[in-house]
Amino acid sequence: MSVAILPSPPDTTPLRFLACGSVDDGKSTLIGRLLYDAKLIMDDQLVALKRDSCRHGSTDDDVDFALLVDGLEAEREQGITIDVAYRLFTTPRRSFIVADTPGHEQYTRNMATGASNSDAAVILIDARKGVLTQTRRHSYICSLLGIRHIIVAVNKIDLVDYSGEHFYPIVGDYLGFAQSLGFISITPIPVSARYGDNVTQKSDRMSWYDGATLLQHLESLDIELGLDEKALRFPVQWVNRPNLDFRGFAGTLASGTVRPGDRVAVVPSGKRSTVTRIVTADGDLPEARAGDAVTLTLADEVDVARGDIIAPSESPPDVVDQFAAHVLWMAEDEMLPGRSYLMRIGTKFVPACITTLKHKVDINNLEHIAAETLGLNEIGLCNLSTSIPVALDPYRDNRATGSFILIDRFTNAPVGAGMITFSLRRATTVHRQTVLVDKLARQRMNGHRPAVIWFTGLSGSGKSTIASILERELHTRGVHTYMLDGDNVRHGLNRDLGFTDANRVENVRRVGEVARLFVDAGMVVLCSFISPFRAERQMVRELVDADEFVEIFIDTPLEECMRRDPKGLYARAKDGKIKNFTGIGSPYEVPENAEIVVDTRLGNAEVAAHHIMKSLIERTIIS
Amino acid sequence: MPLKLSLKRLEAESIGIIREVAAEFRNPVMLYSIGKDSGVMLHLAMKAFYPSKLPFPLLHVDTHWKFNAMIRHRDQIAERYGVRLLVYTNPEGLARGINPITSGSQIHTHVMKTEALKQALDRWNFDAAFGGARRDEEKSRAKERVFSFRSAGHVWDPRNQRPELWQLFDTRIKKGETIRVFPLSNWSELDIWQYTRAENIPVVPLYFAAPRPVVKRDGVLIMRDDDRMPLLPGEVEEIRMVRFRSLGCYPLSAAMESTAATLDDIIEEMMSLRTSERSGRLIDDDEAASMEKKKREGYF
Numbered sequence: 001m002s003v004a005i006l007p008s009p010p011d012t013t014p015l016r017f018l019a020c021g022s023v024d025d026g027k028s029t030l031i032g033r034l035l036y037d038a039k040l041i042m043d044d045q046l047v048a049l050k051r052d053s054c055r056h057g058s059t060d061d062d063v064d065f066a067l068l069v070d071g072l073e074a075e076r077e078q079g080i081t082i083d084v085a086y087r088l089f090t091t092p093r094r095s096f097i098v099a100d101t102p103g104h105e106q107y108t109r110n111m112a113t114g115a116s117n118s119d120a121a122v123i124l125i126d127a128r129k130g131v132l133t134q135t136r137r138h139s140y141i142c143s144l145l146g147i148r149h150i151i152v153a154v155n156k157i158d159l160v161d162y163s164g165e166h167f168y169p170i171v172g173d174y175l176g177f178a179q180s181l182g183f184i185s186i187t188p189i190p191v192s193a194r195y196g197d198n199v200t201q202k203s204d205r206m207s208w209y210d211g212a213t214l215l216q217h218l219e220s221l222d223i224e225l226g227l228d229e230k231a232l233r234f235p236v237q238w239v240n241r242p243n244l245d246f247r248g249f250a251g252t253l254a255s256g257t258v259r260p261g262d263r264v265a266v267v268p269s270g271k272r273s274t275v276t277r278i279v280t281a282d283g284d285l286p287e288a289r290a291g292d293a294v295t296l297t298l299a300d301e302v303d304v305a306r307g308d309i310i311a312p313s314e315s316p317p318d319v320v321d322q323f324a325a326h327v328l329w330m331a332e333d334e335m336l337p338g339r340s341y342l343m344r345i346g347t348k349f350v351p352a353c354i355t356t357l358k359h360k361v362d363i364n365n366l367e368h369i370a371a372e373t374l375g376l377n378e379i380g381l382c383n384l385s386t387s388i389p390v391a392l393d394p395y396r397d398n399r400a401t402g403s404f405i406l407i408d409r410f411t412n413a414p415v416g417a418g419m420i421t422f423s424l425r426r427a428t429t430v431h432r433q434t435v436l437v438d439k440l441a442r443q444r445m446n447g448h449r450p451a452v453i454w455f456t457g458l459s460g461s462g463k464s465t466i467a468s469i470l471e472r473e474l475h476t477r478g479v480h481t482y483m484l485d486g487d488n489v490r491h492g493l494n495r496d497l498g499f500t501d502a503n504r505v506e507n508v509r510r511v512g513e514v515a516r517l518f519v520d521a522g523m524v525v526l527c528s529f530i531s532p533f534r535a536e537r538q539m540v541r542e543l544v545d546a547d548e549f550v551e552i553f554i555d556t557p558l559e560e561c562m563r564r565d566p567k568g569l570y571a572r573a574k575d576g577k578i579k580n581f582t583g584i585g586s587p588y589e590v591p592e593n594a595e596i597v598v599d600t601r602l603g604n605a606e607v608a609a610h611h612i613m614k615s616l617i618e619r620t621i622i623s
Numbered sequence: 624m625p626l627k628l629s630l631k632r633l634e635a636e637s638i639g640i641i642r643e644v645a646a647e648f649r650n651p652v653m654l655y656s657i658g659k660d661s662g663v664m665l666h667l668a669m670k671a672f673y674p675s676k677l678p679f680p681l682l683h684v685d686t687h688w689k690f691n692a693m694i695r696h697r698d699q700i701a702e703r704y705g706v707r708l709l710v711y712t713n714p715e716g717l718a719r720g721i722n723p724i725t726s727g728s729q730i731h732t733h734v735m736k737t738e739a740l741k742q743a744l745d746r747w748n749f750d751a752a753f754g755g756a757r758r759d760e761e762k763s764r765a766k767e768r769v770f771s772f773r774s775a776g777h778v779w780d781p782r783n784q785r786p787e788l789w790q791l792f793d794t795r796i797k798k799g800e801t802i803r804v805f806p807l808s809n810w811s812e813l814d815i816w817q818y819t820r821a822e823n824i825p826v827v828p829l830y831f832a833a834p835r836p837v838v839k840r841d842g843v844l845i846m847r848d849d850d851r852m853p854l855l856p857g858e859v860e861e862i863r864m865v866r867f868r869s870l871g872c873y874p875l876s877a878a879m880e881s882t883a884a885t886l887d888d889i890i891e892e893m894m895s896l897r898t899s900e901r902s903g904r905l906i907d908d909d910e911a912a913s914m915e916k917k918k919r920e921g922y923f
Contacts (some may be wrong), residue, residue: 012628012629013628013629013632014629014632083766083781083782083784084766085762085765085766086758086765086808086809087758087759087765088758088759088809088810088811090811090813095629095811097809109786110786112786112788113786113787113788116788116789117788117789117790237639237642237643237646238642238643238645238646240672240674240675241675242674242675242676246674248674250642250671250672251639251642252635252638252639279673279674280670280673281669281670281673282670291632291635292631292635293634293635293636293638293639293642293671295673306646330786342795344791344793345791347643347646399789400789400790403788403789403791404791405788405789405791405793407793407795412793412795412796412797413785413793414785414786414787414788414793417786417788
């Protein structure tokens with residue numbers, strides 16, 4: 001058997017690139033063409049493709065290359081790309097991972113997903129249409145996600161007679177617009193994906209173009225990131241402890257290099273030590289570089305856990321609990337400032353909330369728009385605050401330590417993706433006033449433990465009535481109490497807040513902070529708020545110690561509340577005079593883990609208060 | 624010889640993914656299908672935790688229709704690496720006598736692989752399961768995440784996958800939900816063989832060409848691994864020099880004529896091949912979009 005042997009690829013890093021373009025720009029066709037011309041489509045795949053082209057194909061006579069990459073049934077039926085697909089291919093010179101991403105505005109999150117791990121992007125422009133809104137959108141997202149090399153593929157050049165007179169003005173437009181986006185290289189190439197001109201083979205129909213083909217350019221593109229030259233960032237992923245004699249820290253170098261003997265700091269704790277060994281299954285290494293997965297051992301018995309970062313003691317990352325970031329929202333439910341999300345940054349998970357949405361970015365023209373929330377696929381510049389200080393770098397300095405995702409704490413779905421722009425406040429610069437009298441001292445003097453008794457339920461369910469009776473009972477027993485409810489909070493502290501979802505979140509957040517101060521003061525604070533969202537009740541719960549929060553769900557069905565309607569609010573809501581009324585125009589999320597559930601149909605308010613009192617005694621909050 | 628740069632990057636990426644699962648999940652398991660990809664995945668896992676032992680068991684879903692050489696290899700590997708190996712077979716399928724010959728490949732695959740896998744994951748209460756699937760194998764796999772979420776009942780919803788940015792995997796799940804993890808997502812078939820050679824990873828001898836008893840059926844060569852496979856009228860068993868590119872249940876895996884008897888031969892042969900890897904896997908052809916359908920139902 002005589003076969004032509006392909007030479008092995010030279011020893012280079014694979015190139016990860018993103019292909020973006022809108023539905024009709026021919027993006028999938030271009031990728032299919034690359035694979036086909038590079039002889040990477042196998043015979044049996046070609047047979048299947050020809051069969052499928054007859055069934056789904058949009059080109060009349062030829063093979064429809066787009067069907068090679070649109071892998072999901074729904075995509076093939078509709079002839080569009082829905083989700084990110086990753087394609088691998090290898091030429092004699094380099095191996096590639098292509099992220100093929102949809103171009104519609106509603107799939108911005110998918111494009112960002114593809115861009116997050118890419119080094120370069122191919123942006124398609126239809127030669128007949130020129131630079132469009134979507135071209136600007138794709139370029140902006142690439143820029144935001146840190147892509148520094150752009151190839152502008154001016155496609156369908158066959159439909160404008162292969163003429164340079166169409167090509168050059170488009171290039172001029174693009175360069176003018178992209179100037180401010182911080183790209184290192186922008187390479188325009190005229191191509192016809194359908195006929196293969198300048199994709200892998202130089203076209204003989206465009207003598208006016210003497211540049212490289214798309215494939216030649218991708219094969220030679222230098223994407224040297226200089227990660228080795230940056231300061232060491234080693235996020236600890238897993239503590240490797242096979243026996244009492246070995247304690248190593250497993251992880252992948254996000255940047256920099258490390259050698260035994262290097263002086264390092266463990267952040268955020270700031271503890272210092274020296275690297276003793278770089279352990280791998282293939283033996284100890286004299287040096288590890290960015291991208292290497294290794295296990296480090298340290299000279300001292302310092303406390304190191306998953307989520308910590310090992311860094312040079314002279315150039316550690318910032319340790320902050322407040323920072324600014326661009327956030328891309330990826331969920332149907334809108335982003336709510338003040339709501340607590342779970343943030344994943346590096347290997348660390350920490351509760352975080354968006355304190356301020358400074359502005360939304362119109363991704364079509366980069367204009368700043370004032371906004372209260374972010375919807376699906378919207379991007380905004382936000383201030384965030386974390387519950388404990390975290391180590392981070394700006395995204396432009398380090399993609400690995402400057403990026404994060406936000407996870408919904410109840411559905412566990414990733415809802416936001418963030419790129420840190422700068423730290424707002426170094427956590428170490430804010431010193432709390434040292435206290436001489438603390439919570440424990442106040443508790444001893446009071447003779448009871450402090451607590452938050454949180455009543456939640458629909459309007460008219462009986463929260464305040466039961467809370468008032470309970471407070472009277474506690475007072476007679478000598479317990480120091482205070483009651484917070486909508487009436488005394490909304491008239492003062494929260495006078496500026498309305499009843500939108502965003503305002504409800506902020507309302508509960510402020511009440512939670514006040515309740516925490518009361519707990520610190522050693523008091524039992526009764527809070528009576530509809531508090532319709534689980535996320536905010538959870539947030540308040542986490543502000544105090546685990547045994548200091550008692551959630552009481554006043555479980556009165558909506559029909560019963562509407563029947564009682566003590567303030568006549570339901571009647572007005574039904575008439576449309578009150579918008580966003582919980583139970584009518586706004587949802588109530590039933591508690592899943594309330595300490596006490598009171599069904600008010602089973603007894604009157606006195607009975608309910610007595611029942612709660614018994615439970616507080618059982619919980620040793622009062623004696 | 625040091626590993627070439629592109630394999631070194633792939634290795635590091637996979638090790639990072641494997642460690643992530645050990646750090647985040649309560650009870651992970653590694654699916655071990657005995658093939659070349661499983662071999663690489665296990666090797667990477669051993670490296671990931673060195674000098675610790677593998678912090679999770681291997682699971683093999685045995686249909687009782689694997690090649691005998693595969694089962695021998697499996698037991699040798701478990702011993703050689705010193706890992707805990709769980710073997711599970713769907714007891715109802717066994718009792719009903721489901722097999723690829725008389726039940727047909729679709730029912731066999733559904734009952735003895737997909738259903739069996741779900742039963743095994745439930746039985747041991749695993750919350751994360753590693754699989755050796757690669758994105759370059761098949762179109763619907765190209766769309767799959769590295770951390771692929773399964774709702775309760777092991778259902779995959781390809782249209783509603785969690786976005787996956789950077790290496791910031793979302794590892795959070797509720798009780799009853801699970802994650803399938805694919806550390807070899809970005810490896811190609813050639814990468815697998817080059818790495819296998821560079822790292823001296825043992826593979827099932829069936830990957831190497833040898834004279835074997837085969838019959839020609841529906842245009843492909845099927846090896847008669849034992850006498851459970853009856854000859855159809857007109858079929859004759861003959862000895863041919865063959866090897867396997869992809870291994871599954873024996874009557875469903877087609878052999879290819881080849882003389883490649885070493886890893887170097889295989890790599891050389893691979894570079895000249897004009898058919899795709901799964902072309903020898905008969906279950907993929909059951910219907911269009913077949914892999915996506917099986918995956919939605921819980922197949923790996």
